[in-house]
Amino acid sequence: MQTSLLPKKKKAFIVAIISLSGLFFGxxxxxxxxxxxxxxxxxxxxxxxxxxxxxxLKKYEITLTPDHFIRLRKTYQQGKQEYYSFNVKRFTNLDYIPGTAATDTLEIKTQTDDIIYQTYEDPKGDIDSMATSWDIPVKKMTQPRVDSLRRALTFLKGKAL
Incomplete structure (x- = not known):
């Protein structure tokens, strides 16, 4: 006679939960x-x-492109624009830096000065420069979520031409 570790109702419940998680979490x-x-x-x-x-800040657009660039364009109320861009193949590290109660920072690092920073229509004068790190303000997040972004960037770095 075979004995079960879980009653039939508990087994059915666990199978249902796993099946539903597939629908909701891909x-x-x-x-x-x-x-x-x-x-x-x-x-x-x-x-x-x-x-x-x-x-x-009036509007922003942040995009990971099919050709493996992360781009951020910010437009301010007075018309000034800031533009950041880098190719994921130059990615080296991602740090998560705790900040205020609601906002933290993702610091993306590249091999050398691979991050483009430009400003347009800036009353103080336009800038066109390069950087090795880029701080992105983010909402509070869990460490597994940060780790998943690191995995995504590492995967895409290996695919970038």
Whole structure:
């Protein structure tokens, strides 16, 4: 006679939960294609970016492109624009820096001065420079979420031409 470790009702409940998690969380398999990581990366960046740290910000657009660039364009109320961009193949590290009660910082690092920073229509004069690190204000997040972005960038770095 075979005995079960779990009663039949508990087994059925566990199977139902696992099945439903597949519907809500995209299944249990990890992302494997470039497009899945790009789609996820775009969703992550747009959900996580915290524009509230800059009250004069009129609009922003942050994008992970199919050609593996992360780009951020910010437009301020007076017309000034800031533009950041780097190719993921130059990515070396991602740090999560705790900040205020609502906002933290993601610090992206590259191999050398690989991050483009430009300003347009700046009353103080336009800037065109390069940097090795880029601080992005983000809403509070868990460490597993940060780790998943690091995995995405590392995966895409290996795919970048």
């Amino acid at each position: 299944g249990l398999r990890p992302f494997s294609t470039e497009q899945e990581w790009i789609t996820w990366g775009n969703r992550f960046l747009n959900e996580s970016y915290d524009p509230t740290v800059e009250p004069k």
